[in-house]
Amino acid sequence: MDQLVPETRVLAVASHVVYGHVGNTMATFVMQSLGCEVAALNTVHFSNHSGYRQLKGTRATAQEISDLYQGLCQSNLTDFDVMLSGYAPSAAAVESVGAIGIDLQQKAESKPGSFFWVLDPVMGDQGRLYVNDDVIPAYKKIVPFADLILPNQFEAEVLSGIQITSLATLAEAITAIHRIYSVPHVIITSMQLNKLSQSGSTPPPPENFLTVIGSTIKSNGSPRIFRVDVPALDCFFSGTGDMFAALMVGRLSEAVSDTGSDLRATKSWVSPDSVAAVDLPLAKATIKVLSSMHSVLERTLESRDAELAIEVPASSEQLSEEEAAKRDYLRRTKAAEVRLVRNTSVLRDPKIQFEVQDWRKEDLPKHLQ
Amino acid sequence: MDQLVPETRVLAVASHVVYGHVGNTMATFVMQSLGCEVAALNTVHFSNHSGYRQLKGTRATAQEISDLYQGLCQSNLTDFDVMLSGYAPSAAAVESVGAIGIDLQQKAESKPGSFFWVLDPVMGDQGRLYVNDDVIPAYKKIVPFADLILPNQFEAEVLSGIQITSLATLAEAITAIHRIYSVPHVIITSMQLNKLSQSGSTPPPPENFLTVIGSTIKSNGSPRIFRVDVPALDCFFSGTGDMFAALMVGRLSEAVSDTGSDLRATKSWVSPDSVAAVDLPLAKATIKVLSSMHSVLERTLESRDAELAIEVPASSEQLSEEEAAKRDYLRRTKAAEVRLVRNTSVLRDPKIQFEVQDWRKEDLPKHLQ
Numbered sequence: 001m002d003q004l005v006p007e008t009r010v011l012a013v014a015s016h017v018v019y020g021h022v023g024n025t026m027a028t029f030v031m032q033s034l035g036c037e038v039a040a041l042n043t044v045h046f047s048n049h050s051g052y053r054q055l056k057g058t059r060a061t062a063q064e065i066s067d068l069y070q071g072l073c074q075s076n077l078t079d080f081d082v083m084l085s086g087y088a089p090s091a092a093a094v095e096s097v098g099a100i101g102i103d104l105q106q107k108a109e110s111k112p113g114s115f116f117w118v119l120d121p122v123m124g125d126q127g128r129l130y131v132n133d134d135v136i137p138a139y140k141k142i143v144p145f146a147d148l149i150l151p152n153q154f155e156a157e158v159l160s161g162i163q164i165t166s167l168a169t170l171a172e173a174i175t176a177i178h179r180i181y182s183v184p185h186v187i188i189t190s191m192q193l194n195k196l197s198q199s200g201s202t203p204p205p206p207e208n209f210l211t212v213i214g215s216t217i218k219s220n221g222s223p224r225i226f227r228v229d230v231p232a233l234d235c236f237f238s239g240t241g242d243m244f245a246a247l248m249v250g251r252l253s254e255a256v257s258d259t260g261s262d263l264r265a266t267k268s269w270v271s272p273d274s275v276a277a278v279d280l281p282l283a284k285a286t287i288k289v290l291s292s293m294h295s296v297l298e299r300t301l302e303s304r305d306a307e308l309a310i311e312v313p314a315s316s317e318q319l320s321e322e323e324a325a326k327r328d329y330l331r332r333t334k335a336a337e338v339r340l341v342r343n344t345s346v347l348r349d350p351k352i353q354f355e356v357q358d359w360r361k362e363d364l365p366k367h368l369q
Numbered sequence: 370m371d372q373l374v375p376e377t378r379v380l381a382v383a384s385h386v387v388y389g390h391v392g393n394t395m396a397t398f399v400m401q402s403l404g405c406e407v408a409a410l411n412t413v414h415f416s417n418h419s420g421y422r423q424l425k426g427t428r429a430t431a432q433e434i435s436d437l438y439q440g441l442c443q444s445n446l447t448d449f450d451v452m453l454s455g456y457a458p459s460a461a462a463v464e465s466v467g468a469i470g471i472d473l474q475q476k477a478e479s480k481p482g483s484f485f486w487v488l489d490p491v492m493g494d495q496g497r498l499y500v501n502d503d504v505i506p507a508y509k510k511i512v513p514f515a516d517l518i519l520p521n522q523f524e525a526e527v528l529s530g531i532q533i534t535s536l537a538t539l540a541e542a543i544t545a546i547h548r549i550y551s552v553p554h555v556i557i558t559s560m561q562l563n564k565l566s567q568s569g570s571t572p573p574p575p576e577n578f579l580t581v582i583g584s585t586i587k588s589n590g591s592p593r594i595f596r597v598d599v600p601a602l603d604c605f606f607s608g609t610g611d612m613f614a615a616l617m618v619g620r621l622s623e624a625v626s627d628t629g630s631d632l633r634a635t636k637s638w639v640s641p642d643s644v645a646a647v648d649l650p651l652a653k654a655t656i657k658v659l660s661s662m663h664s665v666l667e668r669t670l671e672s673r674d675a676e677l678a679i680e681v682p683a684s685s686e687q688l689s690e691e692e693a694a695k696r697d698y699l700r701r702t703k704a705a706e707v708r709l710v711r712n713t714s715v716l717r718d719p720k721i722q723f724e725v726q727d728w729r730k731e732d733l734p735k736h737l738q
Contacts, residue, residue: 045433
C-alpha cells in the first residue's frame with residue numbers, strides 16, 4: 001500500500017522547464033508522488049534551468065498570471081487547501097501571485113486553517129540578488145499574508161534587515177521576520193553555521209554539514225526555534241529548494257493532521273504555546289522532508305557519477321578549447337539533474353535519518369533569553 | 370518494490386492546464402508514474418480544459434515551440450527515446466512540432482529503434498473538426514515520420530479518406546493509413562462497433578462497449594489487426610485519449626524490451642512477419658493500458674459520485690435559472706476530472722482484465738483476404 005499524505009489540493013505557482021527538475025517541474029511531481037492533487041500555474045516556460053547558463057523560452061506577464069487565476073475563479077476551480085508560490089519573473093508578477101494568495105486567504109476567512117500559503121521568496125542567494133531591485137518591496141508587501149515562508153540565508157537577511165553573522169543574529173532575523181510580517185512559520189532552508197563569523201554557545205556541526213532552522217511563532221510574538229543538521233553532498237544540485245518546499249507542503253499537512261487536535265481548523269496551523277519547538281508539526285515535517293531529500297540526492301549523486309563515467313564519443317567537429325569546456329560543463333550540469341521518477345519510494349516512505357535539536361537559550365538574542 | 374517500465378526518456382509536446390488532467394497535464398504524470406523521465410513542452414497554457422466550455426490562458430506560437438526546442442538543442446538536452454505529441458493550437462504549430470519529431474528521427478538515424486515517435490493527430494471527434502481546416506494538411510505532412518499514430522474514428526477517416534461504416538471499411542482505413550503514410554503502427558482509440566451501419570462477420574460487443582483496434586504493418590505493407598473490447602463507463606471523462614497515449618508509451622517500451630529479441634534495435638520496433646497480430650508488443654501493451662485505464666476510470670466514477678452526493682451549500686446570491694444550470698454543469702465537469710495521484714498503483718501494476726482478439730479474415734477488405 002502506498003504511503004500517502006492526507007488529501008491535499010495544492011495550487012503551485014512557479015516556473016516550468018521542459019528539461020530537468022526545478023520550480024514547478026520539481027514541485028508538481030514531488031507533491032503528486034505524496035498523493036497531493038496539484039494545479040500548476042507556470043510563471044515562466046523555459047527550455048531548462050539557469051544552471052546551464054543558457055536557456056530559451058518565455059516569461060508570463062503579470063496579466064497572464066492574473067488571467068489564468070480568473071479562469072479558475074470563473075469555473076469554481078479554487079478549492080485549494082494549500083498554495084505554494086515560488087519564482088515569479090518580475091515585481092508585477094510577484095504582485096499578481098500575491099493577489100492570488102490574498103484572494104484565496106480571503107475566500108477561506110470563515111474557515112480558519114482551511115487554506116495555507118507556503119511562500120518561497122525567491123530573490124537571490126549567496127549575497128547576490130538575481131531579480132530586479134523592485135522585486136524586494138513587492139515581496140515585502142505580500143509576505144504578511146503568507147503562513148510559512150522559506151527564505152535562504154540571503155533572503156532572510158533581505159527580509160529582516162539583519163545581517164546573519166552569529167547564532168544570535170540568526171535567531172534575531174527569524175524573530176524579526178515573525179514580528180515585521182506577522183508570518184507565523186519560517187524556515188531558513190540552508191545555513192552553513194560554521195561559516196558564521198562569530199560563534200555561539202552551541203557547537204556548529206562538522207564542516208560539510210548544512211543546517212535548516214525553523215520556527216513557529218508563539219502567541220506573544222516570540223519564536224520557537226529548532227535546528228536540523230544534515231550532511232551536505234559534494235555536488236551542486238538545482239531545484240533542491242523547490243524539492244524542500246514541495247515535500248514540506250505534503251509533510252506539514254500530514255504532521256498537522258497527525259496531531260489529532262483541532263490544529264487543522266486553527267488559523268495558520270499555529271500550535272498552542274505549550275508545544276515545544278522540537279515537537280512542532282513544522283519540526284516533525286522538516287525531519288521527514290530532509291530524510292527524503294538526502295536519499296534522493298544520494299541516489300542522484302550515484303547516477304551522476306555513473307553517467308559521467310561513460311566515455312564521451314569523440315566529436316566529429318574540431319572543438320576549440322572553449323567549446324570543449326562548454327560541452328563538458330553542459331554535460332556535468334545535465335548529469336546532476338535530480339533523479340525523481342525512479343526514486344518515488346524514498347519520497348513517499350523516507351527512512352528517518354536526522355534529528356531535530358532545540359535552540360539553546362544562550363544563542364537567543366539577549367532580549368529573548 | 371515499484372513496478373516500473375524500462376528507463377525511457379520522453380519528450381511530451383501537448384497542452385498544459387492549471388486545473389485538472391488533460392494533454393501534458395495528464396500524460397506527464399502518468400508516464401512519470403510508470404518511471405519514465407518526461408520533458409514536457411507545453412503548446413498551450415490554459416486555466417482548464419475545454420470541457421468546462423470556458424477557459425483563459427495563452428497559446429504558444431509556432432516560433433515559441435521551435436525556440437524551446439532550440440534551447441534543448443543548444444544545451445545537448447535531446448537524448449529522448451520517445452516523443453509523444455498531442456494537441457497543437459494551429460497549423461504552424463503542428464509544423465513546428467513536426468519539425469521537432471523529424472529532427473529527432475534524423476538524429477537517431479544511425480541507431481535504428483533508438484527513437485520512437487507516438488503521434489496523436491488531434492483534429493476532431495464525432496464527425497466534427499475542432500481545429501482550423503489547415504491543420505489537416507499539416508498533419509498529413511508529418512504523419513509519415515511518426516512510428517505510431519493514435520487517431521480516433523473521425524481522425525482515422527480524415528487521414529485515410531475512407532468512411533468507416535463496417536468492419537471491412539475499418540480494416541480498409543487502417544490499411545490505407547499504413548500505405549499512404551508508411552506509418553508502421555496504428556491504433557484507433559475508441560470505436561463503437563455496434564454503431565457501424567453495416568455489420569461484419571464478427572459479432573459486435575454488447576451495446577455499452579468500446580473497441581480499440583490496432584495494427585502493426587507487415588513487410589509487404591499489409592496490416593496485422595487486433596481488437597480489444599472494453600466496457601464503457603457511464604460518464605464523459607476528459608483526457609482519456611491522453612491517458613491512453615501516455616500509458617502506451619511506457620507499456621510499448623516495456624513490451625518491446627520484453628521480447629528479448631533485437632526488436633528494440635529495429636527501425637520503428639516493427640516485429641518480424643512471423644509474429645501474429647495478437648502476439649504483437651502493440652497488442653500486449655494495449656491490454657495493460659486498457660486495464661489500467663478501466664481501473665482508474667472506475668475509481669474516478671466512484672469519487673465523482675461521492676463528490677456529487679454532497680449537498681451544495683445554498684448560494685448567497687440569487688441565481689437565475691441559467692446561472693444555476695451553468696453552476697451545476699461546472700460542478701459536474703469538475704467532479705469528473707480523472708483521479709490520478711491517489712491511484713498510481715493501478716497505473717503501475719494493472720490487473721489484466723481484457724483480452725486481445727484476432728481480426729477475422731472475412732472482415733478484411735476483399736483484396737486482403
